[in-house]
Amino acid sequence: MGDSREMFRSLRWPFEDGTFPADLGAVVQRTILDGTLPALVVGHSPDGSWYVGDGVSDPNAPGAVVATHIWHAIERNGSIAALAWLAPGHEARREGPGDPWRVERVDLEL
Numbered sequence: 001m002g003d004s005r006e007m008f009r010s011l012r013w014p015f016e017d018g019t020f021p022a023d024l025g026a027v028v029q030r031t032i033l034d035g036t037l038p039a040l041v042v043g044h045s046p047d048g049s050w051y052v053g054d055g056v057s058d059p060n061a062p063g064a065v066v067a068t069h070i071w072h073a074i075e076r077n078g079s080i081a082a083l084a085w086l087a088p089g090h091e092a093r094r095e096g097p098g099d100p101w102r103v104e105r106v107d108l109e110l
Helices: 070-076 078-083
Strands: 025-029 041-044 050-053 065-069 090-093 102-105
Touching: 025 070, 050 070, 065 070, 070 078
Parallel strands: 025 050
Antiparallel strands: 025 065, 041 050, 041 090, 090 102
């Protein structure tokens, strides 16, 4: 991605001004970053880390994800920006681009 800014796995939440900090990192599926598939899952893990998935591909497959600034995913899927309020331990899902995000609490084993 070529972004030389420092990146943090988690930052104090809630975020100032209700927006994602520029230096917040996330685990993002490559299919989202390359524009192959839209973001359909956004999660805020209990440990404060974030993830963005396509909801279709296996994120555990070798090479399927990358740690990058969350803004790279937002550049491809602008509606992610509205999820900065998502509390730790919650996940937002949608059926497709333009559909509303549905939020639910999730139990993640980290």
